[in-house]
Amino acid sequence: MDAQRRDCLLRAMLKELVGKGYGDASAEAAREAAGVSAAEFEAEFSGKDDCLFVAYDRITENVVRRASAECDQAEPWPERVRLGLERLLWAVAEHPEMAQALTRSFPGIRPAAYERYVALLSRFVPFMREGREYSGVEEELPGEVELLAVGAAEAIIFSEVDAGRAERLPQMLPEILFSVLVPFMGPDRAADEMRSAAISS
């Protein structure tokens, strides 16, 4: 199976999950949508579950890579967070069905799937570490401050995606950025960054 059809199959599998729920999601329907034969499918996946888990890992890998590519640029830390967050919010807004699959449908399958979601959130933690140094109160910040920042953004993104308002997310960049920065910088400095983000966007 070539890379393009494989990618198409993985996306079709997650769309099946969102559209029909786990019980009715069909690997056969996903195969047909992607133009993949039964033999090709069986050569790579042991079944529906295997395909779903591979799809989740693959798509989330892309999401993290795209968001972090912006974070690697040589800008001050809050600006890199803004750029990464902006990229992430646009990706979610442009692919609301995939966002629903990644945040709600797949993690809800069973505990092992939810653990993948927890692992996905943890992958954003390293990008927050520099915020500790940037804060000026590095030693005093709580041990989990990076995950607190990630969780703040996740709460807003999850509820917009879940309510079918994913397209609104890019316009919400200033307030989401504020929520991510406030654990590191406090509300006054985070509000300054929020205002700058509002002007930039």
Added chain:
Amino acid sequence: MSVLGLLTTGSDVLTVSDRDRILQAMADCCARSGYPETTVKDVLERAGVERESFTIHFSGKEDCALAALNKMVSESLARLSMASSKSEEALERRKFEGQAFLELLASRPSFANLAFIESRQCGSKRMHDAYESAARVLALMMERLGADGSGPSADSRAALGAAEAVIRRELATGRAARLPELLPDFVYAVLVPFVGQREALRQARLAARMAAEEE
């Protein structure tokens, strides 16, 4: 034991006990397999009760899971209310409330999982609505800390989300018992947007002392 037997003997204690066993079993089964894969049969086997007893109390699986969720929400609000009465001072109260809440989650990991993970993810609209209602109550409690008494709702939802991320990670990785140790992080998360970083850090230090004294 027949339904009629239960009703005619007037053994209310027994029926209440059956209901609680079923709710605990529902929470345990969801923690082990997830709500979608949990069946009423699984719950009955785990609870060690007859189907007749289940149907006295619940109309089906969703009704039972919702009752288990509501039990956790009610107990949480009762604990928060009791903890809140320990101090007249708002920030002091927040520490007592956080401590009581985290200790409750640590002592009821299956119910905590149902409240924080399954209800949000499982696909049941009623469960999700119940989760959203409980989250709104907690967010409103936090907004009262805003300088003008009416902090913006996006801030309080995000602050709650920050604390929830840590709670969910501990629950999903089987470390619920560790939650009370995270009181300083919890206190900091729910205070910092409203009282400023310096005060939130001070309260987190006090919370760390409080957590250490509890150990």
